[in-house]
Amino acid sequence: xxDRVTPDEDSSAAAARVTRSQELVYExxxxxxxxxxxxxxxxxxxxxELKEILRVRRISGVPVVDQGCLVGIFSIEDxxxxxxxxxxxxxxxxxxxxxVVSVYADESVIQAVNKFARYGYGRLPVVDREGNLVGIIxxxxxxxxxxxxxxxxxxEEEIHRYRASHIxxxxxxxxxxxxxxxxxxxxxxVHGGEASSKVKRALERVGAAPPMVRRVAVATxxxxxxxxxxxxxxxxxxxEIQPDRIRVVAQDTGPGIPDIQQALQAGFSTAPDWIRxxxxxxxxxxxxxxxxxxxxxxxxxxxVGTRLEAVFHLRERGAx
Amino acid sequence: MTLxxxxxxxxxxxxxxxxxAQSAVTGGYAADLLSCxxxxxxxxxxxxxxxxxxxxxxxxxxxxxxxxxxxxxxQPDTATCQKAEAEGVxxxxxxxxxxxxxxxxxxxxxxxx
Numbered sequence: 001x002x003d004r005v006t007p008d009e010d011s012s013a014a015a016a017r018v019t020r021s022q023e024l025v026y027e028x029x030x031x032x033x034x035x036x037x038x039x040x041x042x043x044x045x046x047x048x049e050l051k052e053i054l055r056v057r058r059i060s061g062v063p064v065v066d067q068g069c070l071v072g073i074f075s076i077e078d079x080x081x082x083x084x085x086x087x088x089x090x091x092x093x094x095x096x097x098x099x100v101v102s103v104y105a106d107e108s109v110i111q112a113v114n115k116f117a118r119y120g121y122g123r124l125p126v127v128d129r130e131g132n133l134v135g136i137i138x139x140x141x142x143x144x145x146x147x148x149x150x151x152x153x154x155x156e157e158e159i160h161r162y163r164a165s166h167i168x169x170x171x172x173x174x175x176x177x178x179x180x181x182x183x184x185x186x187x188x189x190v191h192g193g194e195a196s197s198k199v200k201r202a203l204e205r206v207g208a209a210p211p212m213v214r215r216v217a218v219a220t221x222x223x224x225x226x227x228x229x230x231x232x233x234x235x236x237x238x239x240e241i242q243p244d245r246i247r248v249v250a251q252d253t254g255p256g257i258p259d260i261q262q263a264l265q266a267g268f269s270t271a272p273d274w275i276r277x278x279x280x281x282x283x284x285x286x287x288x289x290x291x292x293x294x295x296x297x298x299x300x301x302x303x304v305g306t307r308l309e310a311v312f313h314l315r316e317r318g319a320x
Numbered sequence: 321m322t323l324x325x326x327x328x329x330x331x332x333x334x335x336x337x338x339x340x341a342q343s344a345v346t347g348g349y350a351a352d353l354l355s356c357x358x359x360x361x362x363x364x365x366x367x368x369x370x371x372x373x374x375x376x377x378x379x380x381x382x383x384x385x386x387x388x389x390x391x392x393x394x395q396p397d398t399a400t401c402q403k404a405e406a407e408g409v410x411x412x413x414x415x416x417x418x419x420x421x422x423x424x425x426x427x428x429x430x431x432x433x
Contacts, residue, residue, distance in 0.1 A: 190399070193378020197407070200382055210363075217382045218358050225354075279371045284355030291359065 024146055030112055031105035033145025034126045034135035040065040041074065043093025047082055050074060050092055063125040063133055064096050070125050070133040072096035102127050105134050109145065112137050165207035168243045178206065178241040184227040184250075186234040189278060196221040199239050199248075206241060212312065215292040216246055219310045222285040223250035226308070229271055229280055230255070235305075246312040248293075256302035264290070264298070321345055321428050323366065323387050327412060330424055332389060336401040337410035345386045347433020348425050350418055354379050361385060362433040368421050372396040374403055381407040391418045 041050055041062050053062065054076055061075035074096045082088060082095050102125045103112050112124055116139055126135040168176055180202055182195035200217040208216075220239065227235040227250055235252030257263045264286055271281025286308075290296045293310035300306040324341035327334060346364035351357050352371050361367055363384035369376065372394035380388050387410035390396065396404075396411060404411045414421060 190374055192375050193382065196382055197378060214363070214383070221358060221378070221382055222355065278373055278375065279352050279354040279369075280375075282353040282355045284353065284359060288355055288359045 024149055025110045025113060025142075026108050028109040028145055028149060029105065030103050030107050030109055030126055030137055031135070033109060033141050034105065034137040035141055036135045038063060038125075038133070038136035040133065041092050042066065043071060043091065043096070045092045047079065047088050047090055047092065047095070051079060051088075054079065061123060063100075063136065064092055065133050068132045070100060070102060070127050070131060072098045073100045073125060100125060103137065104129060109142055113142060116142075161205075164205040167206060176243065178202075180239040180241070182224075182237045184224055184231075184234045184237055186228065186231055188228055188234070189280075192225060192228050193221055195224050195237050199237075202239075203241070203246070208246075208314075212246075212314065216248065216312055219289045219292040219312075220248050222288045223248060223308055223310070225280060226250065226285055227252055229275055231306070242314075244313065244315050246314065248310045248312075250308045251305065253305040254303060256304055257298075257300040257306055258302050260298055260300055321430060323410060326366065326387075326425070326428065326430070329428055330389075330414060330416075330421065332412040332414050335390070335396060335411040335413050336404035337387070337408060339387060339410050339412070343386075345430055348422065348430045349433065350422050358383070365433045366425070366430065368418050368425070370394055370418060372400070374400040376400070377404045377407055377409050377411070380404075380409045386410070387412055389414060389421055391416060391421055 039053065039057055039059060039062055041053065041064055043064055043066055050062070054060065061073060063070055064072040064074055072093070074092050078095060078097065082090060087095065101115055101119055101121065103115060105126050105128055115121070115124055123136055123138045125133055126137055128134050163170070167178070180199060182198065184195060185191070196217055199220045200213055203213045203216060220237065224237055227237065231252035232254045233252070235250060238249045238251070240247040262268055265283070266287045267283040269281045269283035275281045286298070289308070289310050294313045295311040297309040298306070321344055322341050323339040323345050326332070326345060327339045345366050347362055348366050348368065349357065349361040350368040351360070352369050354371070354375060357367060357379050361383055364386050366386050366389060367380060368389045368391060370391055372390050373396065376388055376396070377400060389412045391414055393413065393415040395413070401411060
């Protein structure tokens with residue numbers, strides 16, 4: 001039986017993964033990347049003057065503006081046509097292109113990208129909603145704008161990462177610690193493992209070595225699972241991260257373990273059948289925690305509650 | 321052997337995630353008891369199991385497994401697949417038994433890690 005992903009599913013999955021730069025084309029506003037204060041001319045400007053402006057400023061076209069409002073555009077092609085027809089004595093307003101394709105400053109950059117593609121123009125005047133010219137945008141402006149934004153975001157991410165991983169060096173105190181606390185609901189298998197996943201991510205962020213992250217994650221997962229399976233009202237999972245050690249504490253308010261030595265035996269479990277069918281209750285959880293942790297303490301009183309503590313030393317075995 | 325190649329060779333159905341076509345699967349592990357998996361499965365391995373519920377995703381994600389092959393046509397629910405997508409866990413499915421899948425993986429050179 002061949003049962004593989006069809007090409008359609010595959011490409012839709014690819015389409016869903018829009019790249020960061022594609023996303024930015026939608027996020028960035030034209031006003032953020034355009035060139036402000038563009039060179040403009042008035043309708044009564046002579047073509048001889050315009051020719052000089054294009055030559056001296058090395059540009060290939062200018063928006064024509066009358067009292068702030070965009071009224072036309074005059075490109076080097078229009079000038080060549082005028083020269084060929086011997087109309088060099090005319091004024092800009094007589095021969096300019098009046099049907100101007102423009103974009104709004106508050107629109108997304110994608111609008112400009114689409115218009116560049118559709119009309120093949122090298123530049124588009126940018127206007128506000130009142131029709132006043134506020135800038136000009138070229139394809140170069142779009143590329144520069146994207147690169148600038150990517151660089152800013154990359155830089156922010158770097159700072160963020162640095163700060164997270166140097167938290168213990170940056171903060172001065174006699175004892176600096178980070179405490180993560182999670183409420184774990186009884187019998188909530190749907191959210192089982194979520195607290196552990198969050199702990200894992202937090203440890204990765206503060207720069208713990210991957211093997212240590214794994215050991216703490218496995219122990220935390222087993223402790224979390226025990227709260228879900230056994231605790232009457234669920235419980236709390238607390239992870240204390242210190243420069244020299246990580247302490248995981250799972251605490252609940254009952255039912256309590258009658259015989260701790262028995263509970264610690266591999267394969268011993270009081271989990272009911274329906275929980276075993278889910279793959280839990282193998283009687284391995286506490287053993288896994290003991291194997292992963294450097295120290296494990298289990299205290300319990302029937303009718304009062306259970307407190308499990310697992311400690312991981314970062315200095316001695318930190319690198320392993 | 322990459323997970324993508326395993327998907328092709330064993331004609332597995334991809335239920336969630338993207339099978340890696342670059343890095344090699346470093347080993348395999350088969351069990352239905354989650355605590356056994358937590359204790360023994362290694363990062364980068366492929367896990368073969370009958371279990372198809374949402375906690376499979378948590379285990380695979382915490383251990384950084386290359387992927388999970390769910391056997392005998394067991395079908396995870398939509399929420400499980402969505403969670404797998406969100407966590408970047410690859411869920412694969414087949415009608416074959418766990419034993420048949422492990423035997424096939426062994427023939428492809430995937431070993432116990």
